[in-house]
Amino acid sequence: DFILAAGDDWTDEDLFKVLPETAYSIKVGLSSSLARFNVINYKEIRKLLEEFDKK
Structure with missing residues:
Protein backbone atom coordinates (compact mmCIF):
# COMPACT_ATOMS: atom_id res chain seq x y z
CA ASP A 1 0.00 0.00 0.00
CA PHE A 2 1.05 3.58 -0.67
CA ILE A 3 0.54 6.01 2.19
CA LEU A 4 1.28 9.73 1.98
CA ALA A 5 0.58 12.05 4.89
CA ALA A 6 1.42 15.74 4.96
CA GLY A 7 0.70 18.37 7.53
CA ASP A 8 1.74 21.71 8.96
CA ASP A 9 0.22 21.56 12.42
CA TRP A 10 1.55 20.18 15.70
CA THR A 11 -1.48 17.86 15.83
CA ASP A 12 -0.19 16.12 12.68
CA GLU A 13 2.61 14.70 14.81
CA ASP A 14 0.08 12.23 16.27
CA LEU A 15 -0.50 10.88 12.77
CA PHE A 16 3.19 10.79 11.89
CA LYS A 17 3.84 8.82 15.07
CA VAL A 18 1.49 5.94 14.16
CA LEU A 19 2.24 5.63 10.46
CA PRO A 20 4.11 2.52 9.31
CA GLU A 21 7.78 3.00 8.45
CA THR A 22 6.95 2.50 4.77
CA ALA A 23 4.65 5.54 4.71
CA TYR A 24 5.74 8.84 3.25
CA SER A 25 5.24 11.52 5.87
CA PHE A 52 1.34 12.36 -9.25
CA ASP A 53 -1.47 13.60 -11.47
CA LYS A 54 0.82 13.50 -14.53
CA LYS A 55 1.52 9.78 -14.10
Whole structure:
Protein backbone atom coordinates (compact mmCIF):
# COMPACT_ATOMS: atom_id res chain seq x y z
CA ASP A 1 0.00 0.00 0.00
CA PHE A 2 1.05 3.58 -0.67
CA ILE A 3 0.54 6.01 2.19
CA LEU A 4 1.28 9.73 1.98
CA ALA A 5 0.58 12.05 4.89
CA ALA A 6 1.42 15.74 4.96
CA GLY A 7 0.70 18.37 7.53
CA ASP A 8 1.74 21.71 8.96
CA ASP A 9 0.22 21.56 12.42
CA TRP A 10 1.55 20.18 15.70
CA THR A 11 -1.48 17.86 15.83
CA ASP A 12 -0.19 16.12 12.68
CA GLU A 13 2.61 14.70 14.81
CA ASP A 14 0.08 12.23 16.27
CA LEU A 15 -0.50 10.88 12.77
CA PHE A 16 3.19 10.79 11.89
CA LYS A 17 3.84 8.82 15.07
CA VAL A 18 1.49 5.94 14.16
CA LEU A 19 2.24 5.63 10.46
CA PRO A 20 4.11 2.52 9.31
CA GLU A 21 7.78 3.00 8.45
CA THR A 22 6.95 2.50 4.77
CA ALA A 23 4.65 5.54 4.71
CA TYR A 24 5.74 8.84 3.25
CA SER A 25 5.24 11.52 5.87
CA ILE A 26 5.95 15.16 5.13
CA LYS A 27 6.10 18.05 7.55
CA VAL A 28 5.17 21.33 5.91
CA GLY A 29 7.58 23.80 7.47
CA LEU A 30 11.07 23.42 8.82
CA SER A 31 10.36 22.77 12.49
CA SER A 32 11.43 19.45 13.95
CA SER A 33 9.03 16.61 13.31
CA LEU A 34 8.48 12.86 13.37
CA ALA A 35 7.81 13.05 9.63
CA ARG A 36 10.37 11.47 7.31
CA PHE A 37 10.59 14.54 5.09
CA ASN A 38 10.20 18.31 5.31
CA VAL A 39 9.18 20.86 2.72
CA ILE A 40 9.34 24.62 3.08
CA ASN A 41 5.69 25.40 2.36
CA TYR A 42 2.41 24.07 1.00
CA LYS A 43 3.44 25.00 -2.55
CA GLU A 44 5.95 22.15 -2.50
CA ILE A 45 3.16 19.71 -1.59
CA ARG A 46 1.05 21.08 -4.43
CA LYS A 47 3.93 20.49 -6.87
CA LEU A 48 4.29 16.91 -5.62
CA LEU A 49 0.58 16.20 -6.08
CA GLU A 50 0.68 17.70 -9.58
CA GLU A 51 3.48 15.26 -10.45
CA PHE A 52 1.34 12.36 -9.25
CA ASP A 53 -1.47 13.60 -11.47
CA LYS A 54 0.82 13.50 -14.53
CA LYS A 55 1.52 9.78 -14.10
